[in-house]
Amino acid sequence: MTVSSISAAALGSGSEIASALDELQPGVPISRNTALQLIRCPEADLAHLLAAARDAKERFKPGIISYSPKVFIPLTNLCRDYCGYCTFRRDPGDAGAHTMTRDEVLAVAHSGQELGCSEALFSLGDKPELVFPEMRETLRRLGYKSTLHYLEAMCEVVLRETSLLPHANPGLLSAEWVARLAAVSPSMGLMLETTSADLLGPGRAHDNAPDKVPAKRLRTIEEAGKQGVPFTTGLLIGIGESPQDRVDTLLAIRDLHERYGHIQEVIVQNFRVKPTIPMAHWPEPSHGEMLRTVAVARLLLPGVNIQAPPNLSAPYYDDLMDAGINDWGGISPLTPDFINPERPWPHLEQLRLRTEAKGFQLQQRLPVYPEFIPPLLSKPGLLAEKLRNSIAKDGLARRAA
Numbered sequence: 001m002t003v004s005s006i007s008a009a010a011l012g013s014g015s016e017i018a019s020a021l022d023e024l025q026p027g028v029p030i031s032r033n034t035a036l037q038l039i040r041c042p043e044a045d046l047a048h049l050l051a052a053a054r055d056a057k058e059r060f061k062p063g064i065i066s067y068s069p070k071v072f073i074p075l076t077n078l079c080r081d082y083c084g085y086c087t088f089r090r091d092p093g094d095a096g097a098h099t100m101t102r103d104e105v106l107a108v109a110h111s112g113q114e115l116g117c118s119e120a121l122f123s124l125g126d127k128p129e130l131v132f133p134e135m136r137e138t139l140r141r142l143g144y145k146s147t148l149h150y151l152e153a154m155c156e157v158v159l160r161e162t163s164l165l166p167h168a169n170p171g172l173l174s175a176e177w178v179a180r181l182a183a184v185s186p187s188m189g190l191m192l193e194t195t196s197a198d199l200l201g202p203g204r205a206h207d208n209a210p211d212k213v214p215a216k217r218l219r220t221i222e223e224a225g226k227q228g229v230p231f232t233t234g235l236l237i238g239i240g241e242s243p244q245d246r247v248d249t250l251l252a253i254r255d256l257h258e259r260y261g262h263i264q265e266v267i268v269q270n271f272r273v274k275p276t277i278p279m280a281h282w283p284e285p286s287h288g289e290m291l292r293t294v295a296v297a298r299l300l301l302p303g304v305n306i307q308a309p310p311n312l313s314a315p316y317y318d319d320l321m322d323a324g325i326n327d328w329g330g331i332s333p334l335t336p337d338f339i340n341p342e343r344p345w346p347h348l349e350q351l352r353l354r355t356e357a358k359g360f361q362l363q364q365r366l367p368v369y370p371e372f373i374p375p376l377l378s379k380p381g382l383l384a385e386k387l388r389n390s391i392a393k394d395g396l397a398r399r400a401a
Contacts, residue, residue: 370395
């Protein structure tokens with residue numbers, strides 16, 4: 001169904017959603033008011049919203065859904081933030097608390113290389129050495145001043161000694177650290193999660209999480225834009241924010257992208273309950289809420305890659321393609337989703353079959369999207385060299401011979 005076929009006449013003259021959809025123009029982002037209407041659309045009109053979002057996706061990147069074959073490298077799970085939904089973080093002495101050694105990092109990366117992976121996704125707690133003397137001692141023993149120095153070194157090791165390309169999710173960064181990590185990682189990421197400062201309040205999701213202050217996260221994303229770093233960000237829905245907050249979070253991302261053009265991907269991630277978290281009895285967002293948010297993200301950002309993790313919407317992740325995604329994110333044949341370990345990745349063959357059943361071709365990409373690669377190739381150094389060796393003519397991942 002095309003946007004032009006979704007008219008007030010088709011939906012009935014009394015439908016508010018019809019008038020909202022009538023505002024749509026191919027390739028033109030919708031307004032905040034329209035987004036607020038659409039994200040609350042009634043069930044009876046949901047199919048029309050999804051059709052408009054899928055149509056917008058097809059104008060952007062027709063016929064394909066991409067993914068990045070990756071290994072997940074949890075460099076350290078020590079973290080100074082205590083988010084109400086997180087099972088990844090640990091304090092020193094907790095069961096499972098661990099900082100990976102160089103040999104462990106390389107072992108995972110080499111195993112991923114043998115399985116055809118092209119991305120090494122580094123995830124880690126935010127600056128744990130600022131609060132934990134045990135982390136300071138670990139870094140001293142490893143020979144590094146800070147967690148970010150260690151991350152920088154491990155990205156370079158992976159870049160030099162394997163065929164994988166690092167993608168770093170290091171938390172808040174200064175301008176200096178954006179530049180340093182960009183030299184060893186073609187793309188970086190930081191989830192904005194929400195622009196709602198209310199979630200910092202007592203008993204809320206970001207209570208006792210100093211690195212989740214929205215203004216601080218926006219500053220890091222903006223600094224990446226100033227330096228032209230391809231950047232992944234997104235929102236986490238269902239942690240206490242309102243539908244209006246979701247729209248405003250997407251608009252904050254759009255504003256930065258309009259200024260700097262560096263947002264390579266927006267992830268729409270849904271909160272999932274886990275028995276050991278403070279939010280263990282918090283209601284999860286419904287499947288319909290997820291579809292509405294993805295569709296509105298597509299219509300607010302018609303020229304940006306939109307991703308939603310399939311493992312967090314299983315078994316009905318097929319529906320995300322109807323809502324306008326063009327990417328599944330990182331899928332690992334080796335390592336679990338350490339952020340949501342109870343939610344296994346779909347088997348790649350099953351993902352391919354489900355993608356094709358919706359009329360799309362599944363394509364393998366690098367951690368940096370094709371349209372963001374050319375400026376990186378113009379820079380001297382190892383990173384550009386490794387990118388040249390990894391890309392196919394279409395900018396996607398080169399397949400092993």
